[in-house]
Amino acid sequence: GIILAGLLYTMLDIHIIFILVGSLYIVSGFSEMFIKYNHEKTDHMITIKSVLIDFKDGFHYLKTKKAIVAIIMAALFLNFFTNPIFSNGMTYFINTELSNGFLFDNIIDKEMWLSIFNVSLSIGALITGIIVGSQKPKEKYGNQMKIWIMVMASTFVMMALAFFFFVETSSNVNMYLIVQTVVMFFMGIAMIKVNIPISTTMHK
Secondary structure, eight states, X not given: OHHHHHHHHHHSOHHHHHHHHHXXXXXXXXXXXXXXXXXXXXXXXOOHHHHHHHHHHHHXXXXXXXXXXXXXXXXHHHHHHHHHIIIIIHHHHHHHHTTTOOTTTTTSOTTHHHHHHHHHHHHHHHHHHHHHHTSOOOSOOHHHXXXXXXXXXXXXXXXXXXXXXXXXXXXXXXXXXXXXXXXXXHXXXXXXXXXXXXXXXXXX
């Protein structure tokens, strides 16, 4: 899907892509009308008061689970500081730094490199998800999460160092593209190694 999105972006105008995506959403919504399920009616009415009570109970529960609060705060912190890098920073880098030639420029357009980064991330996550899914669940994931959170942090440091040494200092863009692809692969591995224990802990 990521590769196809990159190809469409290079082959079609952006307004056509928006029309295509919007049409697919309409088709998806229409198809959901045919989903059949057994709906059980309850006498409990959902009101603003009941919603506020549920929120209050949720906050009281979180006060007793400091580990969950720490995980939520860490996730918010990472989301706040990393999303701009991938949504804006990478796009800006590709549009500016890859204008004067880049690796495989005779085969692909520069926008495809954004898809390659995402595909590398997805491959790492997919392989790790299959491996983790085949293993027996553990009772505690604390030590494992510490290690892989450090690995994930290290991938961000490597991204920054690679950009500094290969783009800012030496203008070796091709080497940066290679390093970034490898780093994204290991980031995908670290994400699954962190996300699965978190999901398991939350469900417990």
